[in-house]
Amino acid sequence: MTLLPYEHANLRLRYRQYLELATMVTLSLFVVALYTMPKFESIGLENSVYIAPIESYEIPPETEQFKKPAPPMRPSIPIESEPDEIDVEITIEETGLADFVAIDAPPPPPVSDRRFIPYDEHPEPLGGYGALQKNVVYPEIAREAGIEGTVIVQALIGKDGIVHATEIFKGIPKTGLDEAAMNAVKMTAWKPALQRDKPVTVWVNIPIIFRLSSN
Template sequence: MELKKNPKKDLNKNRGLYFVAGLALIMLLTYVALEYKTYDKADYVSQSMNIDEEILEEVPITIQFTPPPPPPPPVAPTIIEIVDDEKIIEETIIETSETDPDAPVLEVEDIEVAEIDEDEPIPFMAIEDVPIFPGCEKEKEKGAEATRACFQKMMNKHISKNFRYPEIAQEMGIQGKVNIMFIIQKDGNIGNVRLRGPDKSLEKEAARIIDKLPKMTPGKQRGKAVKVPFSIPINFKLQ
């Protein structure tokens, strides 16, 4: 039987389209084959969290101390002593402090006046005759208050005149208040000087100022010269 071609059927009509489609399919399969990867089976959760299979944790050693047993209770005495209830208790007699109205009244001449201890210092504000700073002699006629005011004024004037700030204290920035206490002796000299301040250099300067005090007229109590304490502060302040 002789084969005949159908003039209406052209097999080369879409040849180019089929070639391009086949080439594209081959390239796609080649790309997929190259990019395909395989992975081992593993626990991705543990790997992502960096969890080791075995976790070793150091447990601190706890040492337990057993407290010593409590001491045994005291043993009760076997012999019970019976105290005699007939013991005599001495009563305390409280004498009254009220004066006896029948007692004789003493005359003024019979009362002994206690002698003043001359060695006992009399406070500056309580002494009868205030010590006189040189230059305050005229104030004595005006009374004790005027003499005290003049004494204080002359003391401040003496401190201002002789005051020198220690150089070492200036360099170190030391300042503060030095409390001074001294006693005006029976002969008018200054003694028993005591100082208290924030630094030794300031105390030394305050002592130098007190050493330059002149001799004073001593204070008197009932006409007798007595010791009189006096205190004053000196302020050291940097400008």
């Protein structure tokens, strides 16, 4: 006779009993835990925002910057300059031509009327300086008095080669030599000065030496 059905029923009964016992123990432990655990008080947290400290800096006041005005342009003023001196001296020998009438030299022109004009080539007498020498007449009064010396004539020679003005830069007054030198320069035709191959009007110094012959 077998006992299998009985043992099987017994196992099912024990399983149920064990399950109920375990459930009761678990619930008991849970209840005990609720009463035995310490209570925690809830602390309300306020919303807070961290604000970093603001550092103050002293800012210098802005100053309006004024630009320094540009220096005024200097007006263009003609530059006075001594005329260039032609490095050719004319020696006039004794002559007995023409009577001499002594007159005073004319006053020089105003300084403001003169401007420096640069040039590349000096003016020259047409026919060379021999042509200028032929136009110089030794004054009789100077010849009889034995007066010699050098007269420097300032001449304004135009683009056309004509002498438009003369004055004495260095002379021997009241001897007739100044007038004789200026007349010779005026009577001579000139090749005008050149600036970049173009004729220009310029002032030049022309020295003329009056010297009596020793014969």
